[in-house]
Amino acid sequence: MHLPRRLVAALAALPLILAAACSGGGATAKPSVSGAAADNRAVKNGGTLTMALSADPDALDPSTSVTLLGREVFTSICEKLYDIDANSKLVPQLATALPDVSKDGKTVTIKLRSGVKFNDGTAFDAAAVKKSLDRHRTYKKSARISDLAAVQKVDVVDPSTVKLTLSRPFTPLIAQLADRAGMIMSPKALDAEGDDFGANPVCVGPFKFSSRTSGNQIVVDRAPDYYDASKVKLDRIVYKIIVDPNVRAANLKSGDVQAAEELATTTVAGVQADPNLRVISGGGLGNYGIDINIGNVKGSTEKTGPVNTPLGKSPELRQAFELSLDRNAINKTVYNGLYQPDCSPLPLDSPFRDKSRTCSTRDVAQAKQLVAKSGVKTPIPVKLQVPNDATNERLGQVIQQMTKETGFDVSVQPIDFATGLEQGAAGKFDVMVSGWSGRVDPDGDLSGLINTGGANNYAGVSDPGIDDPMKQAAATADQAERATLYAKVTQRAAEVRGNIYLYHNLYYLGMAKNVAGIRYYADGLPRLGTAGFAAK
Structure with a gap:
C-alpha cells in the first residue's frame, strides 16, 4: 500500500474553496511525464546526487519489502528479471528476452544474461535465480508468497536458463517478475546475512548499497562490477529522508538536495517558478479512494x-x-x-x-x-x-x-x-x-x-x-x-x-535544471542508473 504524504492547506474557508473548485477555479500547469523519458542531454562523469525521499523505506529486502519508497531505492541497487519501459511495456532486464511459455501455460522458461556479477563480485547465474525465487516463495517473512503462488518449483536447466513449473496458467507472472518478486539477490550475501539481508542488501545494480542511517539517509555508490557500467555516471547517490513536503521543497530551492520525489501538489507551482528548477511527473498506475x-x-x-x-x-x-x-x-x-x-x-x-x-x-x-x-x-x-x-x-x-x-x-x-x-x-x-x-x-x-x-x-x-x-x-x-x-x-x-x-x-519530481538522465515512468519510480549532471 502507498499513500500520498503531507500537504499544507487551511481548512477554515473550506465551503468557499469547494464552491471555487466546483466552478472550475485555476490549477497549476501539469508537468509532462514525457520530459523525463525524453531527457537525453549528455551527462558528465562523476559527482554525488542527493535525492530527498518523503519517508524512510522499510528494510531493503526484496522478499519482505512492502513500501513504494523501498522500490525507489531498489531501482538503483537491485535489478529484476524484467522491468517496464517508458510506455509501460514489459522488457527484459536480467533476462535476455520475454519468457518462453508452454502451450498449456504451466511451464515458463527464462533465458538469463551471462557474464553478469552481483555487487559483491559473485557470479549471477541460474542457480542464483533459483535461490532468490525460492526464497521469495517460501521464506516465512516473505511478502512475495502470493505474487508467486502459482509457481510450484524452479529448476536450473543450465547456467543461463531457469524453468518455472506452475500449478496453473498465470499470465500476470511476467509482471510480477518485473517487481520485487523478480529481484535476484546474491546467494553469498543471503547465506551470510540471512534474516538481516535487508540491512546489507547485495544484488545486481548500477549502484551498490553502502550505508544507512535510520530516519536520515541511505547511501549507495557506483558498482564497479555492473554489466552496463559505461552508462552509469554518478559516483554516489544519497537518499535523504525529508518527511515534511515544505522542507523538501525548501531544500530543493536552497540546493541542499538536487532532486526531491513526491512534491506535494501545493508546492509544485513554487518549484516550477524557480528558474533553477524543473518538475517532471510520473505515476498514474496507482489509485486512491x-x-x-x-x-x-x-x-x-x-x-x-x-x-x-x-x-x-x-x-x-x-x-x-x-x-x-x-x-x-x-x-x-x-x-x-x-x-x-x-x-x-x-x-x-x-x-x-x-x-x-x-x-x-x-x-x-x-x-x-x-x-x-x-x-x-x-x-x-x-x-x-x-x-x-x-x-x-x-x-x-x-x-x-x-x-x-x-x-x-x-x-x-x-x-x-x-x-x-x-x-x-x-x-x-x-x-x-x-x-x-x-x-x-x-x-x-x-x-x-x-x-x-x-x-x-x-x-x-x-x-x-x-x-x-x-x-x-x-x-x-x-x-x-x-x-x-x-x-x-x-x-x-x-x-x-x-x-x-x-x-x-501522479507523482511530481522536482530537480535542479542541471540534473539529467533520470527516467520517470508510470510506476512513479525515479530511475537514476543513467542520471547525473548535464555536461552543458
Whole structure:
C-alpha cells in the first residue's frame, strides 16, 4: 500500500474553496511525464546526487519489502528479471528476452544474461535465480508468497536458463517478475546475512548499497562490477529522508538536495517558478479512494461476515455516499487539479479498461432519495479514518462537507499511517481512505485487493462475480478475452461498492535544471542508473 504524504492547506474557508473548485477555479500547469523519458542531454562523469525521499523505506529486502519508497531505492541497487519501459511495456532486464511459455501455460522458461556479477563480485547465474525465487516463495517473512503462488518449483536447466513449473496458467507472472518478486539477490550475501539481508542488501545494480542511517539517509555508490557500467555516471547517490513536503521543497530551492520525489501538489507551482528548477511527473498506475467495511469482521484473509454499520449493511446507502461526492471538485480542492479523477482501479490508459463504463457525477437529489428509501434515521453516522497528515485530513474534511448535504454525518478520524494499515487489515474500521501504488498488469491492481481472502482486501469484499472472472483472466493470455473478463470484475465491484475509487495520483519530481538522465515512468519510480549532471 502507498499513500500520498503531507500537504499544507487551511481548512477554515473550506465551503468557499469547494464552491471555487466546483466552478472550475485555476490549477497549476501539469508537468509532462514525457520530459523525463525524453531527457537525453549528455551527462558528465562523476559527482554525488542527493535525492530527498518523503519517508524512510522499510528494510531493503526484496522478499519482505512492502513500501513504494523501498522500490525507489531498489531501482538503483537491485535489478529484476524484467522491468517496464517508458510506455509501460514489459522488457527484459536480467533476462535476455520475454519468457518462453508452454502451450498449456504451466511451464515458463527464462533465458538469463551471462557474464553478469552481483555487487559483491559473485557470479549471477541460474542457480542464483533459483535461490532468490525460492526464497521469495517460501521464506516465512516473505511478502512475495502470493505474487508467486502459482509457481510450484524452479529448476536450473543450465547456467543461463531457469524453468518455472506452475500449478496453473498465470499470465500476470511476467509482471510480477518485473517487481520485487523478480529481484535476484546474491546467494553469498543471503547465506551470510540471512534474516538481516535487508540491512546489507547485495544484488545486481548500477549502484551498490553502502550505508544507512535510520530516519536520515541511505547511501549507495557506483558498482564497479555492473554489466552496463559505461552508462552509469554518478559516483554516489544519497537518499535523504525529508518527511515534511515544505522542507523538501525548501531544500530543493536552497540546493541542499538536487532532486526531491513526491512534491506535494501545493508546492509544485513554487518549484516550477524557480528558474533553477524543473518538475517532471510520473505515476498514474496507482489509485486512491475509500474502503467501506462490508465484510471484514476477523481480518482481510479470514472468512467474511456481516458488518453492523449503515454503510456496511446497505449497498443503496453506499451508492448514496458515492453520489454525494464530486471527484473533479475533490481533485481541484485538495490536489490543485494535478491528479486524475476516476472511478476505476485500472489506469486511464490501460488496454484492459472497460471503455463503456462512465463514472457517476455528484447527484444530491438521487442521493437523498436513496437515503430516504433506506429508512435509516438521518443524519447517518460514518466514521472515516484518514492518515494523520494535512493532505488526507483535508480530503476527509471535503468528503465530510459533501456528504453532509445528503444526510450523512461523517466524523473524520486521523490515524498514523502504520496503525491505519494494521486496523484496515484487521477490519477494525468503518470507512477509511486507502491507496495502491499500481501495477502494469491489471491483476496486480485487483488480486489481493478486492478478491475473497486478499491480504489487502480491507473492505472484506467477497463475491463470485468478482473472484471467478478474475481467476479466468489470470489464466488466459488472450488480451481481448482478459479485457472482457476484467470488465466483468470492475463492473461487479462497482455494484458492490466496497471500494469507491476517487482518482489516480501522479507523482511530481522536482530537480535542479542541471540534473539529467533520470527516467520517470508510470510506476512513479525515479530511475537514476543513467542520471547525473548535464555536461552543458
